[in-house]
Amino acid sequence: MPEKMLEVKNLVKSYGSVPAVNDVSFYIETGEVFGLLGPNGAGKSTTISMITCLFPPTSGSITVLGRDVQKEANAVKKIIGVVPQDLALYPTLSARNNLRFFGEMYGLGGSELRARVESVLEYVAMTDRANDAVKTYSGGMKRRINLAAGLIHNPRILFLDEPTVGVDPQSRNHIFESVERLNREQGMSILYTTHYMEEAERLCNRIAIIDQGRIVAIDTPKNLIAMLGGGIIKIGLKGENEPLRAAIAGLPAVLSAAWLPVPEPEPGQINRAVLKVEARQANDALIQILNLVSEKDETLMSIETLEPNLESVFLHLTGKKLRE
Amino acid sequence: MNWISVFMNDLRRVMKDRAELVTLFLLPLAFILPISFALGGGDGYGMTAGNHRTELPVINYDGTGTSSVSLIDSLGESLDVEQSFSADLRDRLGLSGDPDCANAQSLACSEKTARALVRRSGRAGMVVIPEGFSTAIEQGQKTTLIFYYDPAGDATRRMQLEGVVKGAAAKISLTTQLNQSNAQMQSLSTFAPEAFRQSLEQQANAPALADQQPAVQFTELTPSSYVPQSYPDTYQQTVPGYTVMYVFFLIAYLNASIREERHFGTFRRLLSTPISRPALLGGKLAAAIFIGMVQVAIMFGMGYLMFGLELGHDWLALFLLTLALVTCATAIGLASGASRISSGILTAPLIIGALLGGCMFPVDLMPSFLRTIGLFMPHTHALIGYQNLMVRGYGLVEVLPQIGILLLFAAVFFFYAVKRFDFLEEA
Ligand SMILES: Nc1ncnc2c1ncn2[C@@H]1O[C@H](COP(=O)(O)OP(=O)(O)O)[C@@H](O)[C@H]1O
Ligand SMILES: [Mg+2]
Numbered sequence: 001m002p003e004k005m006l007e008v009k010n011l012v013k014s015y016g017s018v019p020a021v022n023d024v025s026f027y028i029e030t031g032e033v034f035g036l037l038g039p040n041g042a043g044k045s046t047t048i049s050m051i052t053c054l055f056p057p058t059s060g061s062i063t064v065l066g067r068d069v070q071k072e073a074n075a076v077k078k079i080i081g082v083v084p085q086d087l088a089l090y091p092t093l094s095a096r097n098n099l100r101f102f103g104e105m106y107g108l109g110g111s112e113l114r115a116r117v118e119s120v121l122e123y124v125a126m127t128d129r130a131n132d133a134v135k136t137y138s139g140g141m142k143r144r145i146n147l148a149a150g151l152i153h154n155p156r157i158l159f160l161d162e163p164t165v166g167v168d169p170q171s172r173n174h175i176f177e178s179v180e181r182l183n184r185e186q187g188m189s190i191l192y193t194t195h196y197m198e199e200a201e202r203l204c205n206r207i208a209i210i211d212q213g214r215i216v217a218i219d220t221p222k223n224l225i226a227m228l229g230g231g232i233i234k235i236g237l238k239g240e241n242e243p244l245r246a247a248i249a250g251l252p253a254v255l256s257a258a259w260l261p262v263p264e265p266e267p268g269q270i271n272r273a274v275l276k277v278e279a280r281q282a283n284d285a286l287i288q289i290l291n292l293v294s295e296k297d298e299t300l301m302s303i304e305t306l307e308p309n310l311e312s313v314f315l316h317l318t319g320k321k322l323r324e
Numbered sequence: 325m326n327w328i329s330v331f332m333n334d335l336r337r338v339m340k341d342r343a344e345l346v347t348l349f350l351l352p353l354a355f356i357l358p359i360s361f362a363l364g365g366g367d368g369y370g371m372t373a374g375n376h377r378t379e380l381p382v383i384n385y386d387g388t389g390t391s392s393v394s395l396i397d398s399l400g401e402s403l404d405v406e407q408s409f410s411a412d413l414r415d416r417l418g419l420s421g422d423p424d425c426a427n428a429q430s431l432a433c434s435e436k437t438a439r440a441l442v443r444r445s446g447r448a449g450m451v452v453i454p455e456g457f458s459t460a461i462e463q464g465q466k467t468t469l470i471f472y473y474d475p476a477g478d479a480t481r482r483m484q485l486e487g488v489v490k491g492a493a494a495k496i497s498l499t500t501q502l503n504q505s506n507a508q509m510q511s512l513s514t515f516a517p518e519a520f521r522q523s524l525e526q527q528a529n530a531p532a533l534a535d536q537q538p539a540v541q542f543t544e545l546t547p548s549s550y551v552p553q554s555y556p557d558t559y560q561q562t563v564p565g566y567t568v569m570y571v572f573f574l575i576a577y578l579n580a581s582i583r584e585e586r587h588f589g590t591f592r593r594l595l596s597t598p599i600s601r602p603a604l605l606g607g608k609l610a611a612a613i614f615i616g617m618v619q620v621a622i623m624f625g626m627g628y629l630m631f632g633l634e635l636g637h638d639w640l641a642l643f644l645l646t647l648a649l650v651t652c653a654t655a656i657g658l659a660s661g662a663s664r665i666s667s668g669i670l671t672a673p674l675i676i677g678a679l680l681g682g683c684m685f686p687v688d689l690m691p692s693f694l695r696t697i698g699l700f701m702p703h704t705h706a707l708i709g710y711q712n713l714m715v716r717g718y719g720l721v722e723v724l725p726q727i728g729i730l731l732l733f734a735a736v737f738f739f740y741a742v743k744r745f746d747f748l749e750e751a
Contacts, residue, residue, distance in 0.1 A: 052596040054748065074598050082596045088589035090333075092340040097333075104329035105597035133340070149593065 003066045005030045005157050005189040006051065011060035013046050020046045022213035024060070028157070028191060033183050035204030036193040037310065039320070043213040044193040045085055048159050051191075052082045064157065078106060081155030085162045085193075087146050091135035095126055095145045098134060099152055106153040120148040124178065140171025147178060157189040158182065164199060179203055197310035209314060216317045224313050229255050230279040232312050233286060235293075236302030240273040244296055248277060251292065253284035272301060278316075282308070326599045330607025331614070334581060338615060344577055348615060352570035352623055359562045360631050379404045380485060381438035381450040383431055389458025391496050395469075398492040399451070403485070409437045417441070442472060448481040449473035451489055461496065469493050483689055557715075560634065561686060563627035564710040568703050569678035570623075571616050571653050576674065578612045578657030580667040591747040601747065609654055616650030636713035641720035645713065648730040649706045655734035655741065656702075662744040677701050705729045 006028040013021040021043040028034045036044045050057045051064075053073050062069040064076045089098050099117045108116060121127045124144040134142060143163060150158060160179065164172045180203065182188040194200055200207050201221045208218040217224060230253070237244070240259055249257040255278040262274050279285035282305060293300055306312040315321060338344055380403040386392035399405050411420075411428060417440045419425050425433040438450045452470040460467035471489055473482050585591040594604055627633030636642060660670065678684060680694060681703020687695050698704045709726030712718040 054592060054595050077596060077598045080596065082593065084589055084592055086589045086592075088593035090337060090588060090590060092337060093333075097336060101329060101333045102593065102597065105326055105594060105599045107326070107598065 007063045009061045012058045014058045019213050024215055026208050028189055031187045032205050033190045035200035035207040037200040037207050038210035039195050042210045048161050079156045081150040081158045083147050083150040083160045087142050089134045094131045096130045102149045103152045120151045124148045140168045143167050159191045161193050201310055211318045225308050228308050231282040231308040232306040233277040234304040235275045237273045251288045253281045253288055255280050327603040327607035331610045334611035352566045355566040379406050381406045383435045384453045385455040386453045386457040391458035391461045392453045395496050449485045559631045560714050563633050565683040567623040568706045569683035574612050574616050574653040575657040576667040576670045579660040582661030612654040613650050620646045634714050638719040641723050645709045645723050648727040652702050652730040652734040655737040658741040659737040662741040682707050702733045
């Protein structure tokens with residue numbers, strides 16, 4: 001069996017008594033694009049920081065191509081490339097000088113370094129502006145140089161931490177295409193973190209959904225979405241009506257139906273209840289539910305259908321939205 | 325060897341930072357050049373050879389004795405020596421009818437006029453050279469110079485005058501006496517019995533005698549027992565003073581450089597590359613030290629080329645003292661980068677430190693408690709070292725204590741920095 005590109009086992013990082021990363025385990029195969037999807041504060045950056053040798057984990061192990069990240073840090077550092085969440089460049093220096101400097105840190109020099117610098121500049125389409133100071137660039141251009149700096153030593157695995165936050169649509173597309181090309185043309189393995197489910201869905205072979213430092217699910221986007229079946233329907237009612245819930249749960253197009261906790265109503269307001277329905281097939285379920293409700297003479301306060309996507313998967317798994 | 329890359333990268337960054345370049349290289353010049361041009365040729369106490377010199381009445385009862393003549397010459401280098409006064413001035417002081425001034429040219433009349441001037445705060449002080457002054461010095465006997473001042477007058481001016489008079493007196497007694505019995509003197513100071521040395525010291529520190537006239541006091545200087553001391557001229561005070569002051573602005577430079585690397589995220593990126601943490605910091609420290617050495621080279625070079633600043637004869641000592649100074653500033657900078665202090669807050673302490681450390685004017689113009697505080701400023705020791713080399717013509721051995729003190733400062737701050745340093749934490 002070939003060695004895993006990256007293997008993380010039972011990773012824990014505690015700040016004081018609060019774990020920022022809590023028993024995280026996953027692996028990345030060679031040539032795979034792996035997504036870490038979770039809201040702000042989920043522990044994505046902390047996980048990447050430990051993998052990229054910034055600080056040691058409280059417990060757990062990390063290996064890159066079988067090498068322990070702590071014991072063989074120097075060997076690991078040559079294989080990995082990092083594109084940090086926040087820019088990591090010298091604003092007063094030109095892109096070329098930034099890239100040269102970071103290249104020198106890997107022991108590159110002379111014509112080899114020069115060739116690498118030109119190659120990554122070309123890769124991110126920044127050759128034209130390469131002699132201008134980084135601080136004169138737009139946000140998107142800075143991001144592209146940030147990406148180029150992570151590629152300067154031609155790593156085997158690249159860590160991209162929320163590379164599209166605060167980026168204009170054009171640069172965002174450029175980053176998507178770069179990730180796809182790196183993976184397709186060079187077989188580079190990629191760990192991509194984001195809180196945008198569309199990005200994870202588009203780019204990743206497999207996704208780990210992370211919340212409050214814990215991984216709540218790992219699978220291909222397709223399988224994760226399939227967990228929801230045909231989607232989720234939320235029905236607002238005047239009050240909890242147990243016979244109605246049981247009837248809906250028994251409908252052929254419905255998988256399950258359960259009451260969601262609802263905040264205390266204001267005095268004088270009608271008591272509301274919300275029923276969460278997992279559908280086998282969204283359209284059929286919707287028609288069947290509407291018929292049933294009118295048959296039972298129940299008043300429908302609201303109805304909301306959630307598309308079957310990673311967003312609703314996250315909501316389904318954690319009871320929260322990805323983005324507030 | 326990738327610390328060299330870090331070193332070069334930091335130099336590249338500083339070259340792009342106009343504000344930093346101005347602070348490190350132009351501000352010290354902005355002080356050194358105008359002050360040197362304005363006060364050039366005077367002494368380090370702000371007295372000029374030009375149009376605005378402080379007057380010092382000197383009443384010379386010694387006539388044409390060699391020592392009194394050269395004393396007056398030496399005083400005249402930085403002060404306006406007055407030996408006679410105009411009739412108009414005597415009139416205004418009400419001395420026209422005075423019996424002593426029957427002969428207006430008499431020394432008695434001049435002394436009376438000068439005393440009246442000092443009493444009325446027209447002059448900060450005056451000097452009386454007694455009869456037989458030169459003969460006594462030549463014969464190795466003790467003699468007395470009288471420095472007469474108004475205790476109610478401006479203390480700063482008086483101290484300035486006193487400094488110059490003491491310096492001149494020391495110079496006279498040294499050139500004559502040490503020439504005669506150099507070897508004897510040295511063995512005396514080394515091998516003299518404790519009791520004898522004590523009595524010498526007592527004489528040196530003899531309290532001022534009270535005068536019959538209530539408002540005025542005498543101070544006595546006994547040149548033969550006075551500690552040999554040279555005083556810096558304007559250039560020797562101004563050039564090293566402001567150079568040392570701005571070398572310590574390396575603290576703010578390094579502080580900002582470290583904070584920027586945390587803030588820009590470049591430390592974060594560098595930690596994921598193969599460079600080791602010591603090499604990364606080493607490269608940054610080397611850059612700061614290099615910048616400091618260039619600062620000193622530029623300031624001293626300008627001083628030498630434009631004002632003929634005397635740099636002493638021991639170049640190795642000058643280099644090593646400078647290296648110790650720059651290392652000290654760099655270590656403090658590293659410590660500040662390891663703390664939560666930001667570079668903006670540093671400006672005020674850097675200026676106060678320079679003030680207490682004697683960078684802006686000689687420390688002996690300050691009250692003694694401030695001078696004591698000044699001993700805790702590395703500036704003080706760097707300046708003593710430079711003046712030992714430049715003014716007194718000493719060599720490496722004599723400035724080893726200053727080099728040692730500066731390196732001790734450096735070691736203490738470096739130790740703190742290494743214990744506290746965090747590459748990632750953004751305070
Ligand atoms: N240096 C730190 N000290 C204390 N808590 C931290 C520190 N860094 C991160 N955390 C906490 O750890 C959790 C995970 O943060 P992070 O990994 O940055 O999340 P994400 O990248 O998914 O947005 C957050 O709750 C954050 O507040
Ligand atoms: Mg993050």
